[in-house]
Structures are given as structure tokens and as C-alpha cells.
Amino acid sequence: xxxxxxxxxxPMFEGERIRKDGMFVELSGPKSKGYELVRAxxxxxxxxxxxxxxxxxxxxxxxxxxxxxxMIYKIAGExxxxxxxxxxxxxxxxxxxxxxxxxxxxQRYDVWIRVSKDAVGKGLTSFExxxxxxxxLFKNELPFIEKVEAVYVTDLAEIEKxxxxxxxxxxSRDDRTRDLHDEDVDTFYGCSLCQSFAPSNVCVITPDRxxxxxAINWFDGxxxxxxxxxxxxxxxxxxxxxxxxxGEYSGVNEIAKSLSSGEYDRIKLHSFFEYPHTSCGCxxxxxxxxxxxxxxxxxxxxxxxxxxxGLPFSxxxxxxxxxxxVAGFLGxxxxxxxxxxxxxxxxxxxxxxxxxxxxxxxxxxxxxxxIADKVATEEDAxxxxxxxxxxxxxxxxxxxxxxxxxxxxxxxxxxxxxxxxAPAMMQAAMPMQGMPMMMPPSSGTGGVKIILKxxxxxxxxxxxxxxx
Amino acid sequence: xxxxxxITGKGGTGxxxxxxxxxxxxxxxxxxxxxxxxxxxxxxxxxxxxxxxKTVGDMKQFMQDERDNFPxxxxxxxxxxxxxxxxxxxxxxxxxxVMGRPEGSGCYCYVNNLLxxxxxKVVKNYDVVILDTEAGLEHFSRKIIRDVDDLIVVTDGSRRxxxxxxxxxxxxxxxxxxxxxxxxxxxxVTDANKEEIERTAKDLDLELIGTVPMDSMIAERDLKGxxxxxLPDESVAVQEVGKIAEKLGL
Numbered sequence: 001x002x003x004x005x006x007x008x009x010x011p012m013f014e015g016e017r018i019r020k021d022g023m024f025v026e027l028s029g030p031k032s033k034g035y036e037l038v039r040a041x042x043x044x045x046x047x048x049x050x051x052x053x054x055x056x057x058x059x060x061x062x063x064x065x066x067x068x069x070x071m072i073y074k075i076a077g078e079x080x081x082x083x084x085x086x087x088x089x090x091x092x093x094x095x096x097x098x099x100x101x102x103x104x105x106x107q108r109y110d111v112w113i114r115v116s117k118d119a120v121g122k123g124l125t126s127f128e129x130x131x132x133x134x135x136x137l138f139k140n141e142l143p144f145i146e147k148v149e150a151v152y153v154t155d156l157a158e159i160e161k162x163x164x165x166x167x168x169x170x171x172s173r174d175d176r177t178r179d180l181h182d183e184d185v186d187t188f189y190g191c192s193l194c195q196s197f198a199p200s201n202v203c204v205i206t207p208d209r210x211x212x213x214x215a216i217n218w219f220d221g222x223x224x225x226x227x228x229x230x231x232x233x234x235x236x237x238x239x240x241x242x243x244x245x246x247g248e249y250s251g252v253n254e255i256a257k258s259l260s261s262g263e264y265d266r267i268k269l270h271s272f273f274e275y276p277h278t279s280c281g282c283x284x285x286x287x288x289x290x291x292x293x294x295x296x297x298x299x300x301x302x303x304x305x306x307x308x309x310g311l312p313f314s315x316x317x318x319x320x321x322x323x324x325x326v327a328g329f330l331g332x333x334x335x336x337x338x339x340x341x342x343x344x345x346x347x348x349x350x351x352x353x354x355x356x357x358x359x360x361x362x363x364x365x366x367x368x369x370x371i372a373d374k375v376a377t378e379e380d381a382x383x384x385x386x387x388x389x390x391x392x393x394x395x396x397x398x399x400x401x402x403x404x405x406x407x408x409x410x411x412x413x414x415x416x417x418x419x420x421x422a423p424a425m426m427q428a429a430m431p432m433q434g435m436p437m438m439m440p441p442s443s444g445t446g447g448v449k450i451i452l453k454x455x456x457x458x459x460x461x462x463x464x465x466x467x468x
Numbered sequence: 469x470x471x472x473x474x475i476t477g478k479g480g481t482g483x484x485x486x487x488x489x490x491x492x493x494x495x496x497x498x499x500x501x502x503x504x505x506x507x508x509x510x511x512x513x514x515x516x517x518x519x520x521x522k523t524v525g526d527m528k529q530f531m532q533d534e535r536d537n538f539p540x541x542x543x544x545x546x547x548x549x550x551x552x553x554x555x556x557x558x559x560x561x562x563x564x565x566v567m568g569r570p571e572g573s574g575c576y577c578y579v580n581n582l583l584x585x586x587x588x589k590v591v592k593n594y595d596v597v598i599l600d601t602e603a604g605l606e607h608f609s610r611k612i613i614r615d616v617d618d619l620i621v622v623t624d625g626s627r628r629x630x631x632x633x634x635x636x637x638x639x640x641x642x643x644x645x646x647x648x649x650x651x652x653x654x655x656x657v658t659d660a661n662k663e664e665i666e667r668t669a670k671d672l673d674l675e676l677i678g679t680v681p682m683d684s685m686i687a688e689r690d691l692k693g694x695x696x697x698x699l700p701d702e703s704v705a706v707q708e709v710g711k712i713a714e715k716l717g718l
Contacts, residue, residue, distance in 0.1 A: 015589040015590075015592060015593070016593070017553075017590065017593040019500075019558055019563065020558040021558070021560065030550075030554050086541060090543065093546065105546070105549060105550040105553055106546055106547060106549075106550035107542065107543060107546055107547070108539070108542075110547070110550060112550055112553070170539065173539075174539045174540060174541075177539070177540045177541050178540055191578075193577040193578060193581060194575075194577060211578075213574070213575035213577060213578060214535065214536070214574075214575075215532075215535060215575065215577070215578035215579065216578050217540060219540055219541040219542075220544055220578075223543055223544075223545070232581060282574075282575030282577060284574065284575075301573050301574060302573065334536070335536055
């Protein structure tokens with residue numbers, strides 16, 4: 001195929017850098033304008049293989065200069081649909097980099113291209129062979145494309161004229177992409193980057209759950225796993241749905257077992273209290289159960305003060321981190337607050353009672369409108385008493401839970417002495433009261449006796465399990 | 469094949485001066501050089517006479533700050549790669565990357581992982597990569613640069629300086645970066661301490677591949693804040709660094 005084009009085409013030229021000294025022209029890039037766009041087009045509106053150039057061609061360009069540059073590819077085929085546009089568009093980057101003497105960086109309206117002097121010296125005088133080579137590669141590598149037509153633009157006015165339309169196309173694509181949920185895919189992704197310091201950490205990344213560090217979303221996982229399936233991000237087949245509400249999947253449970261070396265065998269992706277996701281140490285925000293109000297508070301890494309329970313981020317992060325599954329504490333990435341499945345198994349936003357103000361402001365538009373002003377910040381409630389009155393004043397939905405629990409609790413309250421088998425959950429939920437209920441190492445003689453005097457205890461759920 | 473040379477040493481020994489002179493030497497050959505300033509106390513650009521503002525650290529921060537604003541399915545590696553190319557300073561005979569500021573709070577595992585992939589690709593475009601790095605070798609521990617052919621520890625005439633070299637050698641054994649050879653270059657050497665340095669190096673089993681003499685031209689330029697990059701060929705330091713380059717097979 002090399003004979004048809006005045007350049008070599010091979011994946012080995014990927015990563016070839018064209019320096020300023022060696023470049024004939026720079027196209028688009030940080031100091032100019034341009035874009036790349038693939039459009040699914042009806043079959044009869046495309047003339048297969050046609051190339052149109054609007055503006056000056058390579059031969060009319062001045063050596064060492066910079067020009068605006070846009071590339072539009074119209075594609076058609078029985079299987080071609082709008083949702084494929086961005087995948088096809090992404091390949092323009094690969095294919096242009098296969099061309100010796102061409103460097104293509106970035107994407108969309110940030111594309112940045114350089115053509116080398118060497119390439120021009122070897123006879124590349126027009127954009128046409130570049131467009132023809134890319135169209136050939138599109139059809140060879142993506143066989144669902146039956147017809148393709150290319151339009152390149154080097155005329156600034158024409159690019160500027162179209163820019164708003166192009167951005168609107170990207171935006172509508174992004175809106176569709178954001179609408180992808182756990183139930184729409186059959187593969188989740190895992191990440192093992194944190195395992196060096198949190199060996200039992202099982203990081204599961206789904207469309208509705210960003211990684212705890214906030215850096216890796218489902219699409220990043222997919223992109224990385226495709227390039228290097230054995231790398232730090234890898235595919236997790238979702239398996240069967242065990243429980244959609246709490247986000248339990250057989251595939252996730254299996255990977256939990258192997259990644260944690262048998263430490264955990266169940267993970268519910270959208271649960272706070274029962275088999276929650278493990279917490280690495282990288283998490284941006286830690287959630288904590290506040291037993292006094294039966295609600296959940298969240299505190300982020302950048303908040304220097306203490307939460308209403310009297311603890312700062314660092315202390316709670318220390319108790320939670322290291323790859324542990326701790327009911328009553330949960331590390332999350334900030335973007336998880338934007339998830340429609342946000343701790344849905346435990347009441348979602350209706351269960352959230354406190355966040356630092358800057359964190360709340362950051363995610364405000366994603367908090368359901370009816371609850372937004374009922375979530376307290378450090379300005380409203382620095383401690384538990386003020387938190388309780390704030391929630392009461394605002395009529396936070398959590399108050400109904402108190403009322404519902406009031407009656408049966410009244411009886412217990414009068415008891416002088418109550419005996420409990422220490423539930424694993426209380427250990428996590430109550431350390432803030434200065435009552436560390438640590439379980440002694442099991443000696444096989446059966447548990448521990450804890451005596452609470454004059455205590456008012458409200459427990460949403462007690463889970464007692466035999467340790468396997 | 470790209471040859472990767474890292475230059476390290478305790479502060480004040482003149483490792484940045486030696487780095488600039490090595491780059492100066494290489495740009496006078498036909499080799500394409502990538503200089504990386506991996507010392508958080510950035511001063512390689514200044515000694516090279518080049519002004520850079522943006523650093524890899526700035527771009528890492530950009531990736532952290534903007535990550536929720538990117539289109540959801542955008543390829544972050546490709547954005548980051550473009551950002552690294554934006555801050556890559558293109559000089560007439562070499563390119564320069566400044567690592568810059570340390571990381572902020574939060575987790576940089578993912579960004580560093582992307583950076584590793586990008587650097588692997590970038591490095592392949594050059595004949596020689598010269599890294600100016602602090603004695604703690606932090607960038608090595610993050611494996612941003614995975615393989616180093618020669619690690620040169622620059623030391624002054626003091627026994628303490630040579631001890632640092634010994635410690636760095638021990639440190640490298642614990643790192644996951646592959647380092648093929650470790651050499652020592654003594655800087656600011658005088659007739660009075662030359663023999664003593666050679667003897668100490670031998671005692672500590674360190675391979676001394678050069679002794680750069682005190683150079684009044686360097687002292688003068690340092691004082692005036694002038695770059696060392698355009699020192700004349702007559703400079704005694706320039707001549708000694710030329711010999712070191714030869715020993716390194718450059």
C-alpha cells in the first residue's frame with residue numbers, strides 16, 4: 001500500500017515526535033484553532049472516497065508556520081450509528097500517527113498536528129494523500145464503515161463559523177454518555193494501583209461509581225484495559241445480578257475474593273452499611289455514620305476542621321483505609337455524589353446529614369433539590385447538638401426515622417443494664433464516643449460481654465456473623 | 469536505543485553545573501538530547517540559559533483539577549500527553565522538561581501511571597536523556613523513568629560528599645528502577661585534595677570517572693547569574709566534562 005502514498009504507513013511511527021526544528025507546519029494546537037469530527041451520515045449523502053479541502057493546501061503554506069486545521073469525516077454503513085462517532089473519531093489519532101512524518105496529539109477541538117520537513121521533502125505536498133490514507137485505514141480497520149468522505153479545512157473563518165455547532169455536537173454526545181449506567185453494561189473495571197499499600201483493596205469502577213481516588217471513571221478503565229488487559233486497570237465481567245438495589249453482582253464478588261486474597265467475598269457497590277466497598281487510602285471523601293442522628297456525614301481530604309463527631313478527616317481515614325471493608329465508614333470519590341445510585345441501598349441523599357461547605361457547594365447541583373438545604377455544613381452545625389437541632393428545624397427526612405424508632409426504644413431506655421453481643425457494626429459506628437469496642441482476638445470461647453449503663457442506644461441493624 | 473544518564477548528588481556539589489556542561493557537550497555533537505530537570509529546586513533551566521514557566525507538576529495538577537470537567541469518555545492519556553508536549557521546551561539543539569513542584573494532597577497514582585506511559589514514548593525520540601535529580605531520587609521511586617544506564621553522583625572534595633555517593637548506591641539497590649552503572653564525578657577539585665579524593669573513592673569502592681577542577685570562569689558566571697551553557701571551550705571544566713562524556717561512550 002505504501003506505493004500509493006508519498007509516505008510510509010505503520011503503527012511503528014506512533015509516538016514519533018516532530019520537533020519545532022524539524023517541522024514544516026504546525027496545524028491547530030494550543031496556539032491555533034481547529035477540531036476533528038466524525039459524523040454518521042445517510043448512505044446516499046456520501047460520495048465514497050471524496051476529499052474536499054477548504055482553504056490553502058500544504059504546498060501553499062509557509063515553512064515553519066502555524067495554521068488552523070479541521071478534519072471532518074462523514075461515515076456511512078448499515079451498522080453505522082451516532083453512538084459510534086466518538087469511537088471512530090478517536091481512531092483518527094491512531095491512523096494519522098501511523099503516517100510517517102505526521103504527529104497528531106489530543107482530540108476534539110484540542111487537536112494538535114505537525115507535519116515534518118522530511119515528509120514534505122519526500123513529496124508530501126497536499127493534504128489529500130493524508131485524508132486518503134486515513135479513509136483507507138478507516139474502511140480496512142473498521143469494516144462497518146462502508147462509505148467515507150473527508151473534508152479538511154485550513155480556512156480560519158470557516159472553522160470559526162462551525163465551532164459552535166461542533167461544540168454542540170460534542171456536548172450532546174457527552175450528555176448521552178453520562179446517561180450510561182451499571183445496568184447498561186456487562187463489564188466493570190478494576191484497578192490495582194492502590195494494592196501496593198492496601199493489599200486487600202478491591203477497587204471496582206462502574207458507570208455509576210468512580211474510583212475512590214476520583215481519577216478513574218468507567219471509560220478510563222475501558223480504555224486502559226483495552227490497551228493493556230494485564231495492566232493496573234482490568235475488566236471485571238459483571239456476572240449475575242444478585243441485588244440491583246444495593247449493587248451486588250456475582251462477578252464483583254468473585255473478583256473481591258481473588259483481589260483481597262480471600263479477605264472479602266461480597267461487595268455491594270451502592271451500600272454503606274452492608275458489605276460496603278473497601279476503602280484504599282486514596283479516597284477523596286470519607287463517609288461516617290453518626291449514630292446519634294442515625295445519619296451519614298461526609299468529610300473530604302481538604303477539610304482541615306473536625307466533623308460533628310469531633311474527628312478530622314485524617315483520623316477517620318486512618319480507621320477506614322488500608323483496603324478494609326468497614327461498615328459505618330466508606331471512602332468514595334467526589335464524583336460518586338453525582339451518581340444516581342449514590343448509597344441507594346441505605347437511603348441515598350435522604351440519609352446524608354452533614355458535609356463541609358466547600359464540598360457541598362462543589363456537588364450542590366447534584367443534590368436533590370428537596371434535600372439540598374437540609375444537609376448541614378460546619379457553618380450550620382459544628383457539633384452533634386447543633387446538628388440535631390438543625391435537622392429538626394429543617395425537617396430533614398432523617399427526623400422521621402427518629403420518630404419511627406422512638407417507641408420501641410423507649411422501653412429499652414429505662415433498662416439499667418443491657419447486654420449485647422458485640423456486633424461488628426457497632427465497632428465501626430461508635431468509636432467516636434470514646435468507647436472502643438474492640439473484639440479481642442477470638443479464643444474460641446465465644447465473644448465478649450459489653451455492659452452499657454444509662455445508655456440510649458439506637459441501632460438500625462445488627463448483623464452478627466460467624467467469622468469464617 | 470536511547471541512553472539515559474541521571475546526575476545526582478548532595479546540594480551544593482555542583483551537579484546542575486556538571487549537567488549543563490554535559491548537555492553543552494552533547495549539543496555540539498549530532499545527538500538529540502532531552503534534558504529533564506527532576507530537582508524540585510529547579511535551576512537547570514537557568515544554568516542552561518532557558519526560561520521555562522510551566523512544569524510537569526503544573527500539568528499533573530491540571531489533570532487533577534480538571535478531571536471531572538473533561539468529557540466523560542475522553543482519553544485522558546491523550547490530553548495529558550498533549551499537555552506534556554506543551555510544556556516541553558524546544559531549544560535549538562535539545563529539548564527540556566522540568567518536573568517542577570511536588571504533588572498536592574490527594575492521590576496521584578493514576579496520573580503518575582499515565583505519565584509513565586507518556587514518558588516511555590517521549591524518551592524514545594531522543595539519543596540521550598540527561599536527568600538532573602535530587603539525592604532522594606524521588607522520581608525513580610515513582611518509576612516515572614524506569615531504566616537508567618548511568619547514574620553519576622557528583623561530589624565535592626569532602627569525605628562527606630563521597631559518603632553521600634555510597635548512600636545513594638545503597639538506595640539504588642532498593643529502588644525498582646534499573647540502574648546499570650553508578651559512577652562518581654568529583655567537582656571543584658584542587659591539587660591539594662585530588663589524591664585524597666581518589667583514595668577515599670577507592671576505599672569506598674566507588675568508580676571515579678572524572679575530577680572537575682575548580683574553574684574561575686564558572687565561579688564568575690555563578691556570581692553574575694549567567695548561564696554556564698555558553699562557556700568557552702577553553703574552560704578547564706568544559707574540557708574535563710568532555711573527557712567524562714567520552715568515558716561514558718557519548
